[in-house]
Amino acid sequence: xxxPLSDALQRRLRGIVGETHVVTDPDRLLVYESDxxxxxxxxxxxxxxxADTDECAAVxxxxxxxxxxxxxxxxxxxxxxxALAPEGAVVVGTARMARILSLDPVNRVAxxxxxxVNARLSEAARxxxxxxxxxxxxxxxxxxxxxxxxxxxxxxxxKYGVTSRYITGLTVVLPHGEVVExxxxxxxxxxxxxxxxLFVGSEGCxxxxxxxxxxxxxxxxxxxxxxxxFHTLEDAARAVTAVVGAGLLPAALEIMDNAAIRAxxxxxxxxxxxxxxxxxxxxxxxGTEAGLDADAQRAEALCLEQGAREVRRATSASERDxxxxxxxxxxGAFGRLAPDLIVQDATVPRTKLTSVxxxxxxxxxxxxxxxxxxxxxxxxNLHPKLLYDRRNxxxxxxxxxxxxxxxxxxxxxGGTITGxxxxxxxxxxxxxxxxxxxxxxxxxxxxxxxxxxxLMNPGKVVPDREASP
Amino acid sequence: xxxxxxxxxxxxxxxxxxLGPEAVVPVDALPSWxxxxxxxxxxxxxxxxxxxxxxxxxxxAEGVGVVPLGGRTDPGSEAPSGPFxxxxxxxxxGVQDYEPADLTxxxxxxxxxxxxxxxxxERGQWLPVDPPFAGGRTLGGLVATGAAGPLGTAYGAPRDxxxxxxxxTGDGRVLRLGGRVMKNxxxxxxxxxxxxxxxxxxxxxxxxxxxxxxxxxxRLLACSAAHPHELLELARAVxxxxxxxxxxxxxxxxxxxxGATLAVRIQGASSAVSADQxxxxxxxxxxRRLPPEEVAGLREQxxxxxxxxxxxxxxxxxxxxxxxxxxxxxxxxxxxxxxxxVMAGRVRCGVxxxxxxxxxxxxxxxxxxxxxxxSLSVERAPATVLEGFPAYAPERRSHxxxxxxxxxxxxxxxxxxxxxxx
Numbered sequence: 057x058x059x060p061l062s063d064a065l066q067r068r069l070r071g072i073v074g075e076t077h078v079v080t081d082p083d084r085l086l087v088y089e090s091d092x093x094x095x096x097x098x099x100x101x102x103x104x105x106x107a108d109t110d111e112c113a114a115v116x117x118x119x120x121x122x123x124x125x126x127x128x129x130x131x132x133x134x135x136x137x138x139a140l141a142p143e144g145a146v147v148v149g150t151a152r153m154a155r156i157l158s159l160d161p162v163n164r165v166a167x168x169x170x171x172x173v174n175a176r177l178s179e180a181a182r183x184x185x186x187x188x189x190x191x192x193x194x195x196x197x198x199x200x201x202x203x204x205x206x207x208x209x210x211x212x213x214x215k216y217g218v219t220s221r222y223i224t225g226l227t228v229v230l231p232h233g234e235v236v237e238x239x240x241x242x243x244x245x246x247x248x249x250x251x252x253x254l255f256v257g258s259e260g261c262x263x264x265x266x267x268x269x270x271x272x273x274x275x276x277x278x279x280x281x282x283x284x285x286f287h288t289l290e291d292a293a294r295a296v297t298a299v300v301g302a303g304l305l306p307a308a309l310e311i312m313d314n315a316a317i318r319a320x321x322x323x324x325x326x327x328x329x330x331x332x333x334x335x336x337x338x339x340x341x342x343g344t345e346a347g348l349d350a351d352a353q354r355a356e357a358l359c360l361e362q363g364a365r366e367v368r369r370a371t372s373a374s375e376r377d378x379x380x381x382x383x384x385x386x387x388g389a390f391g392r393l394a395p396d397l398i399v400q401d402a403t404v405p406r407t408k409l410t411s412v413x414x415x416x417x418x419x420x421x422x423x424x425x426x427x428x429x430x431x432x433x434x435x436x437n438l439h440p441k442l443l444y445d446r447r448n449x450x451x452x453x454x455x456x457x458x459x460x461x462x463x464x465x466x467x468x469x470g471g472t473i474t475g476x477x478x479x480x481x482x483x484x485x486x487x488x489x490x491x492x493x494x495x496x497x498x499x500x501x502x503x504x505x506x507x508x509x510x511l512m513n514p515g516k517v518v519p520d521r522e523a524s525p
Numbered sequence: 526x527x528x529x530x531x532x533x534x535x536x537x538x539x540x541x542x543x544l545g546p547e548a549v550v551p552v553d554a555l556p557s558w559x560x561x562x563x564x565x566x567x568x569x570x571x572x573x574x575x576x577x578x579x580x581x582x583x584x585x586a587e588g589v590g591v592v593p594l595g596g597r598t599d600p601g602s603e604a605p606s607g608p609f610x611x612x613x614x615x616x617x618x619g620v621q622d623y624e625p626a627d628l629t630x631x632x633x634x635x636x637x638x639x640x641x642x643x644x645x646x647e648r649g650q651w652l653p654v655d656p657p658f659a660g661g662r663t664l665g666g667l668v669a670t671g672a673a674g675p676l677g678t679a680y681g682a683p684r685d686x687x688x689x690x691x692x693x694t695g696d697g698r699v700l701r702l703g704g705r706v707m708k709n710x711x712x713x714x715x716x717x718x719x720x721x722x723x724x725x726x727x728x729x730x731x732x733x734x735x736x737x738x739x740x741x742x743x744r745l746l747a748c749s750a751a752h753p754h755e756l757l758e759l760a761r762a763v764x765x766x767x768x769x770x771x772x773x774x775x776x777x778x779x780x781x782x783x784g785a786t787l788a789v790r791i792q793g794a795s796s797a798v799s800a801d802q803x804x805x806x807x808x809x810x811x812x813r814r815l816p817p818e819e820v821a822g823l824r825e826q827x828x829x830x831x832x833x834x835x836x837x838x839x840x841x842x843x844x845x846x847x848x849x850x851x852x853x854x855x856x857x858x859x860x861x862x863x864x865x866x867v868m869a870g871r872v873r874c875g876v877x878x879x880x881x882x883x884x885x886x887x888x889x890x891x892x893x894x895x896x897x898x899x900s901l902s903v904e905r906a907p908a909t910v911l912e913g914f915p916a917y918a919p920e921r922r923s924h925x926x927x928x929x930x931x932x933x934x935x936x937x938x939x940x941x942x943x944x945x946x947x
Binding site: 207209218237242245258403405407437473476483487490492495496517 | 624625626627628629649670671672681682684685694698699700701702704705706707708709710711712713714715717718720721722726737738739741765766767768769793794796797798799800801804839840841842843844845846870871897898899900901902917918919920921922923924926927929930933934946
């Protein structure tokens with residue numbers, strides 16, 4: 057059992073952040089014992105909630121001086137266990153760092169604290185005709201700081217790219233409390249190493265970003281959303297290849313398979329998808345109004361050519377919202393079907409989608425597990441969902457074994473073990489599927505530059521030197 | 526430190542022994558392989574990953590540096606700090622894997638962007654980058670410089686396009702980083718670290734990049750004026766308008782009378798491009814669509830303007846500070862040819878007569894650009910200029926991290942010694 061912090065240390069931390077912002081009460085700590093990956097529950101030693109860069113630096117200096125490991129945490133929506141506190145670690149949470157510091161519509165940049173919720177940033181930018189492009193499915197809960205740590209994606213990456221494209225600068229507290237400035241929108245990006253790019257996606261292992269500078273985009277003038285219903289998943293996957301092959305660049309191309317459709321339709325998020333369909337494909341175009349109808353018509357024709365039994369068009373904003381709600385809330389809809397759920401995350405080349413999906417379904421059958429697929433088809437980013445009950449040890453073991461096989465199948469198809477959820481705790485064991493020891497060692501070296509004492513989110517991302525799985 | 530002729534001859538012989546004599550550039554051709562005005566001892570052209578490692582190992586054993594070069598269009602202005610050999614990537618060429626339906630391609634570092642573009646065009650695809658002399662640049666050079674050109678704001682920079690890399694670190698480790706899929710967050714993003722590291726962390730051997738469908742229509746609009754100030758209002762309207770154009774560049778012809786041209790490129794479906802044009806430009810704007818016979822010439826200027834001169838600097842700021850940035854550049858380099866990326870807030874300015882430029886004027890310029898929060902770098906310069914004026918101003922509050930990273934990936938200090946982050 058993990059040791060509580062000494063009274064003296066608690067006093068020092070409370071002296072920095074205020075009496076109520078150091079959490080040590082075991083009941084209150086329970087909130088922080090897991091993140092979106094609920095299979096793991098690790099109780100932190102304490103949680104400290106600094107209000108700004110200075111407080112954060114002071115807190116980290118103290119913890120570093122005591123040799124105490126630190127784990128940054130945003131909203132705790134991460135799906136790979138990145139915010140779990142290993143033995144003896146203190147969580148440094150960003151909940152109180154939730155202000156948008158500036159929003160500059162002329163230069164289309166905003167500066168904010170890491171605890172700002174993703175969707176709130178776009179809301180704040182909207183009056184200026186701007187928005188923040190990365191939109192992970194958890195965007196109404198997850199924080200921009202968490203998105204920076206995970207290099208989060210979302211359904212619209214196909215056209216707009218992932219978080220790293222939109223982060224122009226960072227203020228980072230290094231584990232020993234030093235504050236560094238990385239990048240900046242006014243800086244020449246070709247005049248130094250891309251430390252912003254290196255930091256984004258480092259999963260809290262390099263330091264804690266206390267200020268984030270982001271690039272905003274003008275809101276698209278118009279949007280067209282189609283829902284194509286297919287008899288089979290294969291037809292839907294072929295339609296995706298056809299749309300991309302035709303030179304169209306949709307903002308999003310999302311597939312839900314039959315199991316996912318059923319789960320959504322049986323839940324409060326029901327969006328009117330036919331429950332007997334093999335797959336539903338959401339195709340969205342955005343941009344200048346004048347070009348959208350032509351794009352949508354071409355995509356519709358291509359879907360029909362690939363065997364779509366029906367193509368619906370969202371004609372109003374509310375229809376579009378309903379359609380997306382089914383897709384974005386699919387995760388929540390599975391709650392009815394099983395007590396626990398693991399969302400896998402892997403990317404394969406788009407042309408390998410059909411064969412890999414076949415393999416995944418086959419693996420599910422062999423391990424007698426319910427597997428549902430909701431995924432970013434345009435990017436080849438798969439999210440097989442494996443349903444289980446954590447109290448059933450045998451079933452949990454089968455989920456573990458099936459997950460490993462699914463990862464291997466994706467890697468064999470030329471893919472990777474995570475497209476947007478990160479490695480965290482959960483996927484360290486898969487890292488050796490794609491990297492050799494020489495690459496893993498290079499990653500350890502990069503981390504050591506930022507975190508020579510190894511106190512920053514230890515036990516995450518890169519497997520330890522000796523214990524390769 | 527100078528090396529004896531004998532030891533240089535034995536180095537050349539050793540390289541010939543490793544790679545075969547045809548893979549070592551003849552001595553009389555070496556002047557065209559100069560780096561920052563310094564002549565290399567030799568230029569070697571390895572054809573495999575293993576040969577790259579051997580060249581690095583030999584150089585390390587001989588105590589000489591290695592400067593990787595691709596198309597030699599943008600070798601950087603700094604001279605290496607000691608004797609060095611050039612590692613040319615031209616034999617590491619060829620498309621290795623092109624899957625049009627995946628919108629990805631993997632190719633050797635030495636392939637030129639022109640060759641790559643021709644392959645991609647056959648399938649209606651392209652890699653949307655336009656740094657100076659883009660066609661002659663190599664894929665490896667694009668990765669090493671990270672240079673996007675004016676298309677960067679709309680499409681992203683090389684850092685956003687590069688999906689995976691094979692690199693050889695200074696100490697000879699072969700790293701296969703990233704992959705060839707669109708989204709990949711497995712492990713720390715060393716690909717981003719390598720992109721734009723200018724041959725100081727590793728030698729790029731091959732790269733996988735994401736591609737885009739070629740736009741149906743590619744339209745160039747232009748408007749000229751006797752003085753750049755007359756175009757600033759229009760430039761600002763474009764930069765803050767409701768549409769992000771493919772690129773928007775203000776060309777200033779300082780060496781030939783001071784006239785200026787604003788060039789705006791709009792791409793997309795034909796039906797959308799005309800609408801974009803109308804949304805982007807204020808009513809009554811003097812912008813006109815360029816006749817087809819003038820498009821190629823202006824497009825080339827947008828890419829290369831100013832970059833041909835013997836002294837070329839690059840200044841950055843926020844796009845909203847472009848007027849101040851242009852004033853500062855114009856004052857320091859009154860006869861410079863400048864290309865201002867209106868969307869990014871960056872200016873490249875080339876000067877045909879560097880002798881006329883006072884080092885103090887450059888120093889003052891760096892201070893003024895710094896006051897805007899920006900940075901000033903020297904892309905090309907005669908050695909005399911760089912003696913008193915470093916090509917890069919260190920990033921104040923993160924420089925030590927860069928130096929430490931360099932030490933990890935090139936512990937022996939073999940790669941591009943004395944250049945870039947140091």
